[in-house]
Amino acid sequence: MSPQPLALPADDWSDWLAGYVTDRLETVAETLALLADGNARDTADVLGLWNDADIALRGADSAAGLFVEVHPDAAVRRRGEELVQQVDRVRTERDLDRALYDVVAATDPAGLDEQAARMREHVLRDFRRGGVDRDEQTRARLRVIAERLTVLEQDFGRAIRDDVRAIRLAPDRLAGLPDDFVAAHPPAEDGLVAVTTDYPDYRPFRAYARDAEARRSLTIEFESRGWPVNDAVLHEMFDLRHEKARLVGYDSWPDYDAAVKMVGTGEAITEFIERISAAAAAAGRRDLDAVLARRRADDPAGTVDRSDIGYYTELIRREQFDVDARQVRRYFDFTRVRAGLLEVTGRLFGLEYRPVDVPRWHPEVTVYDVYAAGERRGRIYLDLHPRDGKYKHAAQFDLVSGVTDRLLPEGVLVCNFSRGLMEHQDVVTLFHEFGHLIHHVLGGRQEWVRFSGVATEWDFVEAPSQMLEEWAWDAAILGMFAVDETGAAIPADLVARMRAAKDFGKGIAIQTQVGYTAVSYLLHRDRPADHTGAVSDAMARYGVLPALPGTHFQTSFGHLAGYTSAYYTYLWSLVIAKDLFSAFDPADLLDPAVAQRYRDLILAPGGSRNAADLITTFLGRPTTFDAFATWLNRAPIPQPAR
CATH class of the missing domain: 1.20.1050.40 (Endopeptidase. Chain P; domain 1)
Incomplete structure (x- = not known):
């Protein structure tokens, strides 16, 4: 059976x-x-x-x-x-x-x-x-550390989940926001509108609100979630991780953590940070100069901080690339996007998703059984909208790890998207996170549960998902499900402009990620007494712009619990993702031959082989930095207004 x-x-x-x-x-x-x-x-x-x-x-x-x-x-x-x-x-x-x-x-x-x-x-x-080979006293201490770290990580995550903040504004300060956003935020009895730090509020507000003071206020609240309670939690967490690493024979937590990853050592993370930082410097400076120039067109004495980047990036894309994201979102109704995602990935990987009506923990969760060649391969749960007490970011969670002939793989996609119109960037995020879910299901036929699903080295885990983002930028793919309120499909020439516009801002985006990578690594390596100061220094050096005064980014940086010192994973994986994508034909992203070869050689093995071997088998060579460098160095080309 x-x-x-x-x-x-x-x-x-x-x-x-x-x-x-x-x-x-x-x-x-x-x-x-x-x-x-x-x-x-x-x-x-x-x-x-x-x-x-x-x-x-x-x-x-x-x-x-x-x-x-x-x-x-x-x-x-x-x-x-x-x-x-x-x-x-x-x-x-x-x-032990x-x-x-x-x-x-x-x-x-x-x-x-x-x-x-x-x-x-x-x-x-x-x-x-x-630490099994250590003496009994050391093993006893390792038990205490492990138990305390579990509690600390729970405290850290709970503080972020529960700390939903808001600013209250007069309705006229929503100027620039899309009509559906304004309609969804009516004034309260006191005449003021509440805008929260949850993603469906935060992201559009930072991108479109013309009120710079309001954008800054919301950014300060967002980047201070978990403060001050999580500051003490992080200090103890970092100290205990360091102690554990030392007790089992490593110089530091980053060395301990990196030893089972592709990167190999903590020092190699430092080298990678410097390499990526140097590679992105020119593109980041080019983008930042353009943002500052546009800011000074509004105010000749104006300066730029982190609360301005999203707004002026969108403004430049609107003015120089003829892409108004507020209009683009007309084509991305959530229900259609979800259906389109299933259709695209089904065709791509030879899968069928059959909805099932079974008990779940919330009415908005949708459930599908996944079939391949008529055989059930797993079950997926899509939990995609925000609510009180729910995880605040976007991630795939395992429910059941697949084991050949014993257990079907079951995974859960947890996100926080709008129930109505979606930002295109949220569509990209949905494709990304769904990539993890597909990896979990397709990699879930293993004899050994240790290798089931997304069980590769952790600095390869993001690569398949980052590569799947490319499908959310393709005109033919988007034309399958992106339609406006009249039923008209998104125009191919608009998608072409969107693709041109996304080249603007990538330098800032990569340098910002380098900043987060440095924060993750340096807080663990150095364990500074002043986390906030160290974060500001790291962001100023690597992330284009320093942290905003009065913010405490680290206390809401949830990856410090899960990825610990290895946030570099996102950039390391992105280098690989660009290389993997080079095997596909951009003119036909639904070509079943290459897609199913990728499915069988990269996704289906789960963790049963080293990631470097999977890549070499698929590409016919080891991975290189070339495709990433080519993409990063490609200068944005402004598009004439229609």
Whole structure:
């Protein structure tokens, strides 16, 4: 019998979640006890038992971690946090159990196939990185650190989720915003309009609001979420990560974290930051000079800060490239975009999405079973609109990790988009995040759950999703679903202008990402006493513009919990993504031959091979910097007004 999707409850979510997680943790305990019972077993049986326990542990972790971020009931979220702590304690105990390590280390790798041998190597590596070979006093301290870090990371994320801020304005200060935005923000009884730091408010406001003071006020609120509570959380978090790295034999947390990534070492991150910064310097200066010139056309004595970049970038695109994003959004009704995304990716990867009516945690969540050649390959949940207590960014979460003939992969896309008209940039984001979801499903046929789905080195994880963004810029692709209120498809010449306009601002965008990368890395490496000052210095040096006075960007920089010191991943992956895209024909992005070859060679293997090997197999050569450099150095070409 083929595996069936997980049955979620119609109600009593708290009890269901607790029971689901507890059952799996009991399976973990029973399976690991069996593994360490002293009976002789061959290598295949040892690894098989380890895999059984890992399947149960990952299932518990995925469910608890997901519903902490998305469930609308605060009590369920709190229950989920308690369960995540239990899961992490079990994982820590497993990884510090010397008896278990001895069982795995004593196995004979001779005769194992490539995947089983890789599995064995990864398990032993994880044991050593966990500190299993240290003395009992050190292992005891590592247990304390692991448990405390789990709590700190939860505190950090919760503070960001719950800290939704707002500015209140007279209605005339919405000048420049699209009509549907204004209509969705009627004045309250006191005559003022509230604009929040949630993305459907924040992004359009920064891009279109003519009121510079209001833009600045909202930016300050957005970049201070989580302050001041998260400042102390980050200090303790960074100190404990550093201590853990030192206890298991590394000089710093970045060295520890990088050792299992493509980059290899913390020092290599420094070198990459400098290389990307140098590569983007000319494009960033060109963009910033253009923004400053346009700003001074309004005010000869004017200066530019971070709250101005989005507005003046859009203004230049409107005036010099004939692209008004406020008009472009007419073509991107959310419901049509979602349907178009499924049609495009279905054709691209040979998939069919069949809607299913099953229990889910919120009425706005949509659910689809994913089929290939008539066979069900997984299930996806799309949770795409903001609400109180929900994760504030955009990400793909695992619900179930796929295992061949045992478990169907199930993933959840969590975003915060408008329910009506979308910004085109949000369409790009949707394609990006859906790339992770497809990777999870297509990579979910693995014997070893350790390699299921998006299980490659973490600095390759973003590359497939960044590459899929290209489809959101193609006229033929957009013509499949982007229509205005009259039913007219988005004109090809408008898409051509949009593509020309996106070349403007990319230098600033890349340098801003370099700034965030430096923040992520340097806060972990140096652990400065003054985080806010260090962030401002890093952004001034690498990110084009310093942080705004009065802001505390780091306290709402959620990636400091997940990506830790490795935010460089986004730029590292982007270099690879540009190279991967060079294998496609830009004139026919739905060519099934290259798309399905990419599906089979890059996505389907999951983490069963090193990322560098996947890339070389697909491209026929190792990856290079060339395609990225060509794209970055391509100067924007202004378009004449029609």
